[in-house]
């Protein structure tokens with residue numbers, strides 16, 4: 001599949017590129033990023049290069065993983081990244097620390113789940129490690145229902161599948177109950 005550009009009121013979701021390498025590398029130094037995601041540690045510029053030059057284009061070409069860079073309209077600065085993994089049927093996302101607290105990720109998630117529904121994928125899964133209330137807040141705001149606590153479907157770099165909060169969003173069931181989100185997921 002060819003990469004697709006998506007737009008929302010404030011954002012453009014397009015492809016990560018060479019000009020993003022320094023920001024990706026800088027943002028991925030933050031310990032919380034390594035803790036909650038499966039990033040290489042230490043995260044080097046070569047890791048960003050592999051991600052941009054190989055991982056992302058291969059994911060689109062194989063229809064295996066669709067990744068978008070998150071930017072504001074008219075501003076090439078990278079805010080973060082969002083991806084849909086076909087095998088897990090889920091969404092993964094991050095924002096650089098400088099760009100949190102503006103609702104950008106919720107807007108990006110809403111845009112991607114709408115596009116997925118329009119293109120034949122109405123059901124999208126989500127998970128985060130227990131305690132990642134920022135990720136849970138984004139999922140809750142964008143219509144994911146909490147489905148429970150269980151091992152993560154994502155296998156971490158040490159082979160572990162730590163306890164995770166799981167959710168699902170079904171575009172065909174907009175009135176589905178939102179589930180019993182854990183107290184700890186409200187911040």
Ligand SMILES: CC(C)(COP(=O)(O)OP(=O)(O)OC[C@H]1O[C@@H](n2cnc3c(N)ncnc32)[C@H](O)[C@@H]1OP(=O)(O)O)[C@@H](O)C(=O)NCCC(=O)NCCS
Nearest residue numbers: 036093094095100101102103104105106127128134135137
């Ligand atoms: C998960 C992550 C992307 C969430 O970032 P975020 O900035 O909290 O999410 P959003 O961009 O949707 O912003 C939501 C915040 O902006 C606020 N906000 C400000 N202006 C807003 C607007 N116009 N519209 C909506 N929300 C707005 C919201 O109130 C909310 O803040 P609050 O939770 O304190 O109430 C971020 O914490 C992150 O990158 N974490 C590290 C990586 C990670 O854990 N990824 C997920 C792995 S599962």
